[in-house]
Amino acid sequence: MAHQHGSPVIGVIGGSGIYDIPGLTNTRWETVHSPFGEPSDKLMFGELGGQAMVFLPRHGRGHRIPPSELNFRANIDALKRAGVTEILSVSAVGSLREDLPPGTFVLVDQFIDRSVARAKSFFGTGLVAHVSLAHPTCGRLRAAVAEACAELDIPHQVGGTYLVMEGPQFSTLAESNLYRTWGCDVIGMTNMPEAGLAREAEMCYASVAMVTDYDCWHPDHDNVTVEAVVKVLLENADKGRSLVKATVPRLADRAGPCEKGCQTALDFALITHPDARDRTLASQLDAVAGRVMQPPPDPA
Template identity: 75%
Template sequence: MGQSGQLPVIGVIGGSGVYDVEGLEKREWREVTSPFGKPSDALLFGELDGQRLVFLPRHGRGHVLGPSDLNFRANIDALKRAGVTEVISVSAVGSLREGLPPGHFVLVDQFIDRTVKRESSFFGAGLVAHVSLAHPTCSRLGGHLAEAMTELSIPHTRGGTYLAMEGPQFSTLAESNLYRSWGCDVIGMTNMPEAKLAREAELCYASVAMVTDYDCWHPDHDHVTVEAIVKVLRENADKARALVRAVTPRLSKRIGPCEVGCHNALDTAVITAPEKRDPEMIARLSAVAGRVLNA
């Protein structure tokens, strides 16, 4: 069955502090094999009120992988192979705005990608494709998440630009001020190339950025203790788990493909002529792009 005909399967990628989803029924951790290598961890399969859900701890259980060590392609490919159709990405971020304090959530809708070490596409020599990233997140998912956050009284902002840096070190003061001058709102290390790959895999993708602290631009930055950051991280993780539970019934009601086109992102993206496509690439992309390559 093509993805546009599938019932919703919600994928959750948990960032720092979010290593599990509470309340899942029929829980089962399963290893999912990907031709792009090893995902961050096994995937947790289960149901919330009858809705299928698949959870992946981005950094692995116990936080054993740093941001530049993540196999983003394997993570997204594994979720697609698991049947996931919409992805909620949850991640800890630093704030670049006074009005986005610790504990605030931002529904990111734009990115600036400053990463340099990561494989950022499933496609390449032998099978070339170019997807649109003008609007890199799914506005439909964003709307449902915003409604759920309002319902839960989670302080949030809908819309914002996420500066993705390589890491693992944090920014210099000069870099932090530069990113502020660019109009960025939050800074993190993991949403790129994750969002790009989700688009190539024709998955709806929403980024929930959870502010843990002000980045080093803030005059009070040096007075923030590790204990204070950890406390906010834990509180944010609790809010994130509540958000997943609250938004799941809303996402269960989708009928047909995503109305904003996420599930058909590859319709006009593949450039390589059919007779010139590398058979090995076609095989590797069986989950990510099988809908268009096997049509």
């Protein structure tokens, strides 16, 4: 595992098509085990212009795993064990706003989590921690992605609220209209608890939400054909690959911890007294929280 404040290693979570980036070299698939179970797939390690990168197919290659059955904890833990320090999360979403048409990328800065069937924290009975999620994505990463979007002329919005639903069914019309009254911008099924777990693991996290169509609130939604959605998906995948490639050089030169505090998120989060901590859980958290659970060095 890379040192917490060493050279950045950029992780990408998304569909398999995102990984076919021209110039990606030294690629290899490796199994990374996690004490929280098995991640969605092997991790693909590679380099882009000399920058170390790690890729994870969120749903597994071939899209085998539905949203509610994703092992989010194992995915984030495995990336942490692989040395990843910053995560670019790329996902397809529906739009809840007329002015965010298909093909738009929303660089999310807030979430409303309506999922109900997922393990949402690495911590639990025997080792309690409370991490702030007031700002659940990394502003530094988001700014780098925004610069890359502008360079590539990708239609995008900087900032936005992502409503996370449980799935796998899409929302009802009543739910879709409700979420619009809440001021949500896009709706999807995967970015929480992913973002919260990345914060617990002290990893920078940016969410790139790629709009494929309007959610069912839109009066013309039912007129959208499968072919039209697939066309947008393929176009978004092309733009997503270009975006990752253009973003990587902007993240390669970081020295020291993230200025936004992502890599020190656990400094004051652990509540359970060291003498009362569950040893089994503590051992499982060696990658996620080892930095703050290690005994202090001898004063000598």
